[in-house]
Amino acid sequence: GKEYPLFKLDTSSESHPFYTGTQKSVDNMGGRVERFRNRFGKTAAKKASAPPERPCAKGSSGHTVLPFLFFSRSPVASLRASPALASVNNPTPAIVAQSAVRPLPRAALLVLCVAYVVAGFVGRTVWKNDDITAFGYMLSLAQGQSSWLNPLILGMPPETDGLLPYWLGASAILAAPAWVSAEMAARIPFAMLLALTLVATWYAVYHLARGPQAQPVAFAFGGEAQPTDYARAMADGGLLALIACLGLAQLSHEVTAYLTQLSCAAMVFYAIAGMPYRTLGPALGLVAGLAGLVLSGAPSVAVLFGLGGAVLCACEPHGDDTAHHRGRAWAVAILLVTGAVALLAWQLGLWRWRLVWPGDGGKEWQSLGRLLLWFTWPAWPLALWTLWRWRHQLASRQLHRHLVLPLWFVGIAVVCALFTVPHDRALLIGLPALATLAAFALPTLRRSVAALIDWFTLLFFTGIALFVWVIWIAMQTGFPAKPAANVAKLAPGFEPSFSVLAFAVAVLATMAWGWLVHWRAGRHRAAIWKSLVLPAGGAALGYLLLMTLWMPLLDFARSYAPQMQKLTALTGQQDCVEVQALTRGQITALQYHGGLQVHLSGDTPVCPWLVTDASRVGTEAAPRAAHWTQVASVNRPADKNDNLLLYRRADLVEPSR
Numbered sequence: 001g002k003e004y005p006l007f008k009l010d011t012s013s014e015s016h017p018f019y020t021g022t023q024k025s026v027d028n029m030g031g032r033v034e035r036f037r038n039r040f041g042k043t044a045a046k047k048a049s050a051p052p053e054r055p056c057a058k059g060s061s062g063h064t065v066l067p068f069l070f071f072s073r074s075p076v077a078s079l080r081a082s083p084a085l086a087s088v089n090n091p092t093p094a095i096v097a098q099s100a101v102r103p104l105p106r107a108a109l110l111v112l113c114v115a116y117v118v119a120g121f122v123g124r125t126v127w128k129n130d131d132i133t134a135f136g137y138m139l140s141l142a143q144g145q146s147s148w149l150n151p152l153i154l155g156m157p158p159e160t161d162g163l164l165p166y167w168l169g170a171s172a173i174l175a176a177p178a179w180v181s182a183e184m185a186a187r188i189p190f191a192m193l194l195a196l197t198l199v200a201t202w203y204a205v206y207h208l209a210r211g212p213q214a215q216p217v218a219f220a221f222g223g224e225a226q227p228t229d230y231a232r233a234m235a236d237g238g239l240l241a242l243i244a245c246l247g248l249a250q251l252s253h254e255v256t257a258y259l260t261q262l263s264c265a266a267m268v269f270y271a272i273a274g275m276p277y278r279t280l281g282p283a284l285g286l287v288a289g290l291a292g293l294v295l296s297g298a299p300s301v302a303v304l305f306g307l308g309g310a311v312l313c314a315c316e317p318h319g320d321d322t323a324h325h326r327g328r329a330w331a332v333a334i335l336l337v338t339g340a341v342a343l344l345a346w347q348l349g350l351w352r353w354r355l356v357w358p359g360d361g362g363k364e365w366q367s368l369g370r371l372l373l374w375f376t377w378p379a380w381p382l383a384l385w386t387l388w389r390w391r392h393q394l395a396s397r398q399l400h401r402h403l404v405l406p407l408w409f410v411g412i413a414v415v416c417a418l419f420t421v422p423h424d425r426a427l428l429i430g431l432p433a434l435a436t437l438a439a440f441a442l443p444t445l446r447r448s449v450a451a452l453i454d455w456f457t458l459l460f461f462t463g464i465a466l467f468v469w470v471i472w473i474a475m476q477t478g479f480p481a482k483p484a485a486n487v488a489k490l491a492p493g494f495e496p497s498f499s500v501l502a503f504a505v506a507v508l509a510t511m512a513w514g515w516l517v518h519w520r521a522g523r524h525r526a527a528i529w530k531s532l533v534l535p536a537g538g539a540a541l542g543y544l545l546l547m548t549l550w551m552p553l554l555d556f557a558r559s560y561a562p563q564m565q566k567l568t569a570l571t572g573q574q575d576c577v578e579v580q581a582l583t584r585g586q587i588t589a590l591q592y593h594g595g596l597q598v599h600l601s602g603d604t605p606v607c608p609w610l611v612t613d614a615s616r617v618g619t620e621a622a623p624r625a626a627h628w629t630q631v632a633s634v635n636r637p638a639d640k641n642d643n644l645l646l647y648r649r650a651d652l653v654e655p656s657r
Helices: 032-049 075-080 083-089 106-119 130-142 164-175 182-210 227-244 257-274 280-295 299-315 321-347 362-375 379-389 391-395 401-419 423-439 447-477 481-490 500-521 530-546 551-558 561-571 584-592
Strands: 576-580 597-600 609-613 628-636 639-649
Touching: 106 182, 106 227, 106 530, 130 164, 130 182, 130 584, 164 182, 164 257, 164 280, 182 227, 182 257, 182 401, 182 423, 227 379, 227 423, 227 530, 257 280, 257 299, 257 401, 257 423, 280 299, 280 321, 299 321, 299 401, 362 401, 362 423, 379 391, 379 401, 379 423, 391 401, 401 423, 447 481, 447 500, 447 530, 500 530, 561 584, 561 628, 561 639, 576 584, 584 597
Parallel strands: 576 597, 576 609
Antiparallel strands: 609 639, 628 639
16 A cells, blocks of 8 residues: 655666667757757746846855846857857868878978979070060170160160069179070079079968968867968968969069069068068068069059058958057058159159050950960969858958958959050969969868869879870880971971980989879878879979970070071171161070171171061161172071071172173
């Protein structure tokens, strides 16, 4: 007749010796939000219907009872609506673990950069057009034929403004020892400028990635990438993206003002990026970069870069008063330096109106579109991906330095490319900033996108390497016959030569590419920069093979030297020639490759020979028949339309029998 309490217990190992654990169905567990509602939903409803307690009421045990307010909507929605947690629910799209930010091996990165820089500056002659024209003004300054403030070639000023490239080349020619050729000496400072561009880009990406707004999401239990390690890995990716750009290869290896503009733009980009963390380096980079842009013939670009940097430093949000005052001080300093370089440009007369509206209907715009696609490949698709994945940060009221700064530099470069000529040279200055935007796509890339980049790069650059090797073998052996015939047709008179050093370098580069492909095909998924290893390595491989295996052919096709050798064989021992209607590059070629003393043609002949361009005889005054007699037409072997007409003074011509 006695009642005992009933206790319902689950099955456990205490009651059943063969108990194996409770089975749970994953399908019935629901998601995190659903489990939260199931667990606390009834309690929330009960608290919401109960009368509110007085604040800090005393419980029966004497402890203080704090009120906890529940809303009628779900707890998760209440947390999302909280302004204090808005940044938590709208985080950076970068999700990076510490294992993904291991640095690229320094030795491998150094070898890649050295190979890329040296390949285009060593072992070649001066090429036609801009390269030899700039070299001619450097020779004129070094030989004392014109003033350093007004370089001239036979009284003709440069077609592009800017004195800095001519000063650098002439100074290097004067300082070089006698065993170093003038053309090699002139390239040394420009090789250093290209190396400086790579270094400045690395540090610019590093400082931008160190910012709190660029950092990846913090994990709940730790393990996220540390700020410094993350910034270093991102900088490696930015440098690889810059090297991978197809448009950088040729234009960055010429001794022209466009390379100095690129290097100075990279210095300004680094200076503004590093201002929150450094003082001396950014200050020197700012002054040298803005002044260099002005002296390289781009004063308007320098002013726009300076104004954009000043606005960014003044309007960027800061965490404390010290950083706020530092930003304002940098803004004032940038404005002062910008004003000073603008005054310098005015004193030197470098302000020019160069805007040209693209004509020829839609064909010009199509050409510009194609230029943008191939010149900036593969950085532009990654940059677009960055803008898409970071779109919420761009749309926010706060300025995000790692997005706004490179966007400003890229925007200026694109506008200059659209409305100035030559278009590709103007686009060159935006490549460091574009590579920075491409780097910030790396933390957000999906595995399928990274695989697509790897496969396309592998097929593209492997195909290029095979093509270069097949043509080289055809030139050396005559097999395959079809490529050998095509080379003989395009470059008549070319005689291939074999260089042991060039062959060894090409073999090592090809082997390195094979090892790199093997490494990438392995299980190396952690490194954040892995998706840009093949594009950068492939671009360096293709350019290195061209500059070694194809160098004799390129020198023969892109140099005035073969044409000048044929012309000097006709003039004999006479080293004095007059010129009429020749370009600055052709005049320099006569002086440097031909070793001739060149004079402008006048009313009275002073030299036994006269040289003129066949394509310009009909548009300009032809040589007077009473003074000159045509004796030969000398063409450039690789271009049938590039012909020079050689005249001999009429009183020296022997009468025909």
